[in-house]
Amino acid sequence: MIKKTTSGWQVDIQPQGRGGKRFRKIFANLAEAKNWEAFIRSSTNKDQDWIPEKKDLRKLSEIIKIWYEAHGKNLSNERDTYSRLKNMVTALKDPIADQLTPQMFTKYRSERIEGGLSLNSFNREHSYLRAVFNELIRLNLWKKANPVSAIRQFKIADKELGYLDADEIKRLLTELLDAEKNSDVYLIAKVCLSTGSRWSEAENLRPSNIKKGVIEFINTKNKKMRAIPISKELQDEIQAHDVKENGRYFGSSMGAFKSGVARAGIALPDGQLTHVLRHTFASSFMQGGGNILTLQKILGHQSLHMTMRYAHLAPTHLEAVKLLNPLVNL
Incomplete structure (x- = not known):
């Protein structure tokens, strides 16, 4: 911008826009002012390294x-x-x-x-x-460093992973089967116990997800499909179940599950309501001699670190300690 002042012709410009460096100077005549303005604009376009970085004023x-x-x-x-x-x-x-x-x-x-x-x-x-x-x-939509990347997260102590024993499973399934107001909760629980699926994955099953003795879980937490074998008996039981108007076998049933747990007299660790079924599957799998890498694939864990929480349940876990400790050679 060039304007006439009492001192002469004043040039006041910000070639880089709002937040960029500001240039101001007064000249005796308009021609000099225009020439200087053109010079500044040309210089800033040719060499921008020396110009202070434009401020990012976005909230x-x-x-x-x-x-x-x-x-x-x-x-x-x-x-x-x-x-x-x-x-x-x-x-x-x-x-x-x-x-x-x-x-x-x-x-x-x-x-x-x-x-x-x-x-x-x-x-x-x-x-x-x-x-x-x-x-x-x-995406190149933020040019600076991540302002919170240097902040370390809190270390959280491992929580107790609750799982059901055989007697608790029988009591729970009996209560769920007898649920008067919900005919879905029993089968959802059986799917979770048979496949290690999350409650939401089992709850959202559609007829197209069950093929030739395999359940395909599509809408998973990490967006990757998992195909888990099931028994013919369970497949027949699910496929005999009425399909809802939304195309799914089951409706929302977490409340019914919570009531069933209470009626069965089962105490669970905090925050592990329906997830106890997933823990129960994983625990049974490892106690029966299952492979930890196979379990990772079944549960859909992206990191083996998550699956290793169940490693101690394997019958031979750390058995080598008894053979390789230093006292053995004394």
């Missing part, structure tokens, strides 16, 4: 929205993830994303934990925000 809420439109809305749990991220933005008071520091996030973390949030839940929140910036960097 964290804008960054989250960009991530959602570019990637997040395609996730299976997009609503829950987006909601959590927006709540984090509000709690952090929606700072300019470029000014989000580890100190700010650490303060937010302390407040959340003091408010009763579990360490495991906060680790999940941290993972969500870190993943947002990582994805935007990958």
